[in-house]
Amino acid sequence: MNLTLKIWRQKGPQDKGRMVEYKVTDISEHMSFLEMMDVLNESLVAKDEEPIAFDHDCREGICGMCSLQINGEAHGPDRGITTCQLHMRMFKDGDTIFIEPFRANAFPVIKDLVVDRMAFERIQQAGGYISVNTSGNTQDANSIPISKQNADLSMDAASCIGCGACVASCKNSSAMLFVAAKVSQYALLPQGKIEAKDRVKNMVMQMDLEGFGNCTNTGACEIECPKGISIENIARLNREYLAATI
Amino acid sequence: MTTLNSRIPEGPIKDKWTLYKDKINLVNPANKRNIDIIVIGTGLAGGSAAATLAELGYSVKAFAYQDSPRRAHSIAAQGGINASKNYMGDGDSNYRLFYDTVKGGDYRSREANVYRLAEVSGNIIDQCVAQGVPFARDYGGLLDNRSFGGVLVSRTFYAKGQTGQQLLLGAYSAMNRQIARGKIEMFNRHEMLDVVKIDGKARGIIARNLITGEIERHSAHAVVIATGGYGNVYFLSTNAMGSNATAAWKIHKKGAFFANPCFTQIHPTCIPRSGDYQSKLTLMSESLRNDGRIWVPAKLEDAKAIQQKKLKPIQIAEENRDYFLERRYPAFGNLVPRDVASRAAKERCDAGFGVNATGEAVYLDFATAIKRYGTEQAKIHNINNPSTEKITQLGEAVIEEKYGNLFQMYEKIIDENPYKTPMMIYPATHYTMGGVWVDYNLMTTVPGLYCIGEANFSDHGANRLGASALMQGLADGYFVLPYTIGDYLADDIRTGKIRTDSPEFDEAEKSVKSQLEFFINNKGTHTVDYYHKRLGQVMWDKVGMARNEKGLKEAIIEIQEIREDFWKNVKVPGSLNEFNQELEKAGRVADFLELGELFAKDALEREESCGGHFREEHITDDGEAKRDDVNFAYVAAWEYTGKPSEAILHKEELQFKDIELKTRSYK
Numbered sequence: 014m015n016l017t018l019k020i021w022r023q024k025g026p027q028d029k030g031r032m033v034e035y036k037v038t039d040i041s042e043h044m045s046f047l048e049m050m051d052v053l054n055e056s057l058v059a060k061d062e063e064p065i066a067f068d069h070d071c072r073e074g075i076c077g078m079c080s081l082q083i084n085g086e087a088h089g090p091d092r093g094i095t096t097c098q099l100h101m102r103m104f105k106d107g108d109t110i111f112i113e114p115f116r117a118n119a120f121p122v123i124k125d126l127v128v129d130r131m132a133f134e135r136i137q138q139a140g141g142y143i144s145v146n147t148s149g150n151t152q153d154a155n156s157i158p159i160s161k162q163n164a165d166l167s168m169d170a171a172s173c174i175g176c177g178a179c180v181a182s183c184k185n186s187s188a189m190l191f192v193a194a195k196v197s198q199y200a201l202l203p204q205g206k207i208e209a210k211d212r213v214k215n216m217v218m219q220m221d222l223e224g225f226g227n228c229t230n231t232g233a234c235e236i237e238c239p240k241g242i243s244i245e246n247i248a249r250l251n252r253e254y255l256a257a258t259i
Numbered sequence: 260m261t262t263l264n265s266r267i268p269e270g271p272i273k274d275k276w277t278l279y280k281d282k283i284n285l286v287n288p289a290n291k292r293n294i295d296i297i298v299i300g301t302g303l304a305g306g307s308a309a310a311t312l313a314e315l316g317y318s319v320k321a322f323a324y325q326d327s328p329r330r331a332h333s334i335a336a337q338g339g340i341n342a343s344k345n346y347m348g349d350g351d352s353n354y355r356l357f358y359d360t361v362k363g364g365d366y367r368s369r370e371a372n373v374y375r376l377a378e379v380s381g382n383i384i385d386q387c388v389a390q391g392v393p394f395a396r397d398y399g400g401l402l403d404n405r406s407f408g409g410v411l412v413s414r415t416f417y418a419k420g421q422t423g424q425q426l427l428l429g430a431y432s433a434m435n436r437q438i439a440r441g442k443i444e445m446f447n448r449h450e451m452l453d454v455v456k457i458d459g460k461a462r463g464i465i466a467r468n469l470i471t472g473e474i475e476r477h478s479a480h481a482v483v484i485a486t487g488g489y490g491n492v493y494f495l496s497t498n499a500m501g502s503n504a505t506a507a508w509k510i511h512k513k514g515a516f517f518a519n520p521c522f523t524q525i526h527p528t529c530i531p532r533s534g535d536y537q538s539k540l541t542l543m544s545e546s547l548r549n550d551g552r553i554w555v556p557a558k559l560e561d562a563k564a565i566q567q568k569k570l571k572p573i574q575i576a577e578e579n580r581d582y583f584l585e586r587r588y589p590a591f592g593n594l595v596p597r598d599v600a601s602r603a604a605k606e607r608c609d610a611g612f613g614v615n616a617t618g619e620a621v622y623l624d625f626a627t628a629i630k631r632y633g634t635e636q637a638k639i640h641n642i643n644n645p646s647t648e649k650i651t652q653l654g655e656a657v658i659e660e661k662y663g664n665l666f667q668m669y670e671k672i673i674d675e676n677p678y679k680t681p682m683m684i685y686p687a688t689h690y691t692m693g694g695v696w697v698d699y700n701l702m703t704t705v706p707g708l709y710c711i712g713e714a715n716f717s718d719h720g721a722n723r724l725g726a727s728a729l730m731q732g733l734a735d736g737y738f739v740l741p742y743t744i745g746d747y748l749a750d751d752i753r754t755g756k757i758r759t760d761s762p763e764f765d766e767a768e769k770s771v772k773s774q775l776e777f778f779i780n781n782k783g784t785h786t787v788d789y790y791h792k793r794l795g796q797v798m799w800d801k802v803g804m805a806r807n808e809k810g811l812k813e814a815i816i817e818i819q820e821i822r823e824d825f826w827k828n829v830k831v832p833g834s835l836n837e838f839n840q841e842l843e844k845a846g847r848v849a850d851f852l853e854l855g856e857l858f859a860k861d862a863l864e865r866e867e868s869c870g871g872h873f874r875e876e877h878i879t880d881d882g883e884a885k886r887d888d889v890n891f892a893y894v895a896a897w898e899y900t901g902k903p904s905e906a907i908l909h910k911e912e913l914q915f916k917d918i919e920l921k922t923r924s925y926k
Contacts, residue, residue, distance in 0.1 A: 025837070043533045045672075051538055051788075058786045058832050058841065066838055068326070070499040072539045074668065075424055076330040091671070098671050123470055124838040131447070134327055138439040142432035143391045147311045147737050150382075151389040155346060158400030168393040168418055171425060175329055204391050 014040050014106035018053065020065055021113045023122050030122065032111070042102040046089060047072060047079065049101055066125040074098040074239060077174030080181070081126055082113040087178035087237045095176060095239045115181035119188070119223045130177050132223035133191060139219035140212040141195045143204050163201045170197035172240045179234035179242075185226030190234040192220050193250035194242050200253050210257035217254055263516070263896055263911050266698040267371040272917045273353075276375045279699075280742055284749035291316030294748050295479040295757070297464055299451045299506050301328030301434065303427055303729060304712025305485030307736030310433035313442035315741055317748075320477055321434070322446045322466060324501055324843075329431045332487060332499040333732060336423025337544035337665065339405065339415035340729040342380040347404050351412040353377040360727060361918050363409040363596050364692070364720020365870035365886060367522070369894070370917055371699060372717045379738040380730055384416055386737060390429040394418050407725035408545055409596035409925070415726045420544055420664045426729055430736070449475070450843065451506045452771045454482055454513050454708065457763045461510075461708035465764075465771045469843060472836035474772055476764050478757035480748055481707045483740065484510060488691035488713040490523065492851045492858065493803075494795025496688035497529060497542040503847035504854050507695050507714050515703035516896035516909060518716035519693035520854065521862035521872045524723055525804050526689030527553075527600035530672055531620040540687040541672060543623070544665055545725040548593045550628035550658065551682070553604070555612040555621050557581040562612045572614070572622055572681050583607055591925040598722045598871045598884075599925060601686035605804050606882070608685070615683050624681035629654035686804060690728060692719040692871065693861070696896040696911075700743035701735060704896075709744060711735035716894065721870020778845045779835055783828035787844045790825045794818065794848070794855055802859050807875040811863040815856055815904050822852040856903035864908065867891045888920050 015038045023030030037053050044052075047069050054064035070078040079096040083089035089099045104110065112126065120128040145151060159167075173194035180188050196213050199205025205212075228247060235244045268279040286294065294317050298309040301323040309321040323331065343356040356377035361368055384402070388394065394416050395403040404413040418425040437443040448469040455463040455478070463478035489504035490496035511517045528543045556562045557579050564570035583603055585592045595603075604621045607613070614620050633654030637645040645653070655678050659666065666677050673683065695703050695710040697717055703710050712732040719727065797817045801810035825848070833839040868877040868884035869891070877885045892913045897906040 041534055041536065044536050045538070048536045048538050052536055055786055055788060058830060061832065063832050064841060066840055070325060070330055070501050071332060071335050072500055073335055073497075073541045075335050075421070076325070076332070076499060077327075078325060078330050093667065094671055098668070100671065100674070102674060127838065130326060134435075134445075134447070137432070138435045142436045143389070144436060145386075145389045146314050147307065147386060147390075147433050148314075151385045154344070154384045154388040154394075155401050157388060159396055160400055161396050161398050164393055164396040164400075167391075168395075168421075168425070171393050171428065172419070172421060174424075175327065198393065199391050202391050202393065204389060 014042065014101070014104065016040060016104065017109040019109065019111045020126070022065070022125055025124055026121055040101055042100070044101045045072070045097060046083070046099040046101065047097050066127050068127050069097055072097040075174060077176040080115045080128060080176055082115055082181055084111050087115065087181040088239050092236070093239060093241055095174070115177050117180045117186035117225070119186065119225050120177060120180065132225070133175055133177065133188070135223065136188070136192060136216055136219045137195065140208070140215035143199060144208060157203055159202060167198050167201040170194045170201070170242065170246050173242050174240055176239065178237050178239060180225065182233040182237035183226065184231060184233070185229060187228045187234070188220050188223070188225040189228040189247050189250065190238065190242055190244065192216050193246035196253055197246040197249045200249060209253060213250065213253045213257050263696070263704070263909050264698060265369065265911055266700055267369070268699065272370060272374045275371050276378055283742060283746040286745050286749050286752060288316050290752040292318060293755070294318065294751060295320065296481050296483060296744070297477055297479040298322070298483045298485060299464070300331065300485035300487060300712070300714070302331035302333035302485065302487060302712060303423070303430055303732030304714070304736045305483070306331065306427065306430035306434050307733050308483055308485060308711060308740050309443055310430060310437055311737050311741045312744070313437035319437070319443045320446065320479065321443050322449045322451055324448065324450045324469065326447050328434055328445070329428060331427060332502050333427045333729070334424045335499070335542070336729055337420045337542065338407065338546035339417035339422045339726040340383065340426060341407070341414050341724070341726045342384045342416060342730065343377055343414060344381050344384060346402060347413045349412045351414050355412065356380060356414065358918055359410045360718065360724060361720065362923060363724040364722050365923055366720065366888065366892065366915065366920055367519070367869055367894070367913065368718055368720030369913065370915060374917070375739065376718050376731060376734050379734045382738060383730060383733045387426060387429050390432060392418065392425045392429045405546060406549055406594065408548060408594045408600070409591070409724045417546070420546070420662060423729055426733065430733070452509065452846065453767045454510050455763050455767045456513055456705065457757070457761060460706045462757045463759060463764065465767045470838050472839065474768055476759040476768060478759045480751045480754060480757065481709065481744055483709040483711060484695065484714050485712045485736070486714050488694065489851070489854055490688045490691055492794065492855050493688040493798045494791050495532065495537060495540050495799070497526060497540050500539060503850070505847050505850045507710070508850040508854050510695065510703065510705065510708060512899050514705045515708060515710070516696040516898055517694070517857060518696035518894050518896045519861065520858040520897070521865055522692035522721045522870060523688060524597055524690040524692060524871045525601045525686045526597055527604055527686050528623060528684045529687035529689070530669065531615055531617070531683055531685040541668065542687070542689060543669060543682065543684060545597070547623060547662060547665065550661070551593065551623040551625050552582055552627055553584050553593055553600070553621055553623055554580045554582045555607045555614060559611055562614065565614050566616060566618055581607070581612070588925045595925045596722055596724060601804060602873060604686055620683040620685045622681035623684045625658055625677065626681070629658055629678070632657035690723055692716065692721060692723050696894065700746065701740055702743070702747065707747060709740060711740055721872055774846065775835055775842065778829065778831040778842055779833070781829055781831065783830040785828050786830055787841055787848050790821060790829060791844070791848045791851065793821050794852055797821070798855055798858070802855070802862055805873050805875050806862050808863065811859050814859040815863070818852065818856045818859065822856070825849065825852055853903045857897060857906055860904045860906065861895055861897065864895065865891060886922070892920070
């Protein structure tokens, strides 16, 4: 198929940035979206033009590195996947596709489609852990029985890949789903209960410091989340936060 | 000339690690904070090492080329992690895990290292649970296990199909705790481009800030390389796009021996390639072989019809299917080790029985499992005379619970529903057992320079068993290196800060900069990927699943030609002082172009078939790998001399005192 691409180009953080139009031809429907971008970049280098910078790594939907806003949607039109898992069969010949970086004040653009997600790192550093030393001299793993239901719910929350699609989809650029996933993972486990109050307070405080917006229960984050993290986790986060602050 | 000393402690194998720990030198807590350690790579090995070293009190600097430690490719490991907990009561023990690993590795690993690995494996699970890793559990609240290839017990702990992710996030959380305390200084989007040696010891690195392009000097009392394997030498592999061998190769060029590069794992269950544009291959977890049955049509005309899309797999009657693993290896069936399964699939496809348009695919079929689970569920739920539809529905629900994310991943890529039609799979490069040579302390042949995780060679011999990579990465990082590195650093408590304005740093930085400048100024005719793909093709065709003398000799010459062409005609756009992904790739491919040659050389010298290394000249009458323990029971550790194929071979003879050398049989 032949496609018209309108892609965000921005030299660096200080540059203003603009949409630039490119044409790609003979794209196979079996290609992944990022393979289509590879084809475009190879042709740009051949023409002595600068290739388009975009983040990607594992290309199997788990590392959380890829981050494109495609036709206005985080990770594009398909559901339950990351950009690297999106395939060209979702598009048809003659389509025009708009490709932009994830946009949020807390995610400044580094170059073209690459954004800086260090805000997420700082939130995790504020409390996204259980304070046990890694010495290995802990109690036997089976001495902490955990109900299958809670273990499964904790696992579902823990499957967040930290890509930032929730922020990019939210009209308020809220990071509540991301924070809620981590808080929930630990809140559902006995090991996480000891520091639960400090954890939720510190993570929420850091989230606010980073300039993310507030949650207004729109639910776009849940729909666009490539891992299907439920907004029930946000309810749990609110409950944990309330319990910690009163 | 450097000689090999593997520093294996004396004593019976079961006591070696304990006795060793009793005798090593320790660094007192007040001194630790004055000692700097650099850790390159933040996957399971590097992340766990960085966190633990920081907890012990050392000042750690950690480096990752991605924007966060959580992105390291350990995250993509799906199936699970082995540990000899014997929670299932099925006869597991440290010895059995040790035995399975040495046998699975086709008797080319170091006994003492493997036993230690088995010994600490249980601690890993305790540690991860304490950290909040949500492993799968039974209804009673205790941990669940499943089975992997090459073993007869269930010792694999898992977190859905995302075990690597959960373990990495555990190590990452431990790192975050130390980053917040200032004990780890984290350098995201930084790539190590050389190691700096002072008076023969590793004392620092040269790194490039990938956002600004700035070249930085970092000093330390010890340097730990934890940068994973070199599978991307094939261009197409299950590795991440950025996975590279640059750190490992740079230290090799500075004196670290490189061991057994030809031991590379081709994983049997990957999604087949679909076209020339393909950028990587996707793994379907080995855990699928617990329930999936692998087959091709028994009749050649059926295979031809399937290749031409005139016939569908479900139209082929049971008696016309060839479940070739069950046929050839009745004892282990679909759960034979990876090397064996891969070769068997290739053998069928080479004979014309492949099941996709390219003829390079076999089926992985869940119909039997769906029926079995469905029937079982019907019984549990007291459904009498369930209809076929009901059984299928119940069975599919069980399969979804177990492998849902993998099935979804498959469907998104291939656009077929694997619940209804068998998956298509084909072998692909996945893991490298070879790597930087290390002694029992995990130190390379350069003092103060350590190598852990997939990047080293030590534990998996010629073939790694499933769910053992996660085990090794975490064992090295959490439990082994933190002890062994102290023994070395105990001599460094009076050294003080290492200066970065020395001539050694000047020189290393100069050579890094000159290579980068060359790339930008060369203005050649071909892109970096053009060369990487050419290299990958030679590696796959001639140094792939089956190798022979003629092909290997050709490969060495062809790789040299590609390399020469690369250094003349490579084209890298953009400039030095900016975010430049093509420039990053250029340096990595330059190193692969040298590593590939050593790889082929090693494969040529090893005139036997063992594990992932299959030489067509060395096979038994029934087509199985024929090992040669008389002449090749050694580790080939190569010393760099300037041209990869002229490297000097050092042999570490492997001694098997606790396991009898036997022909590996899974029949």
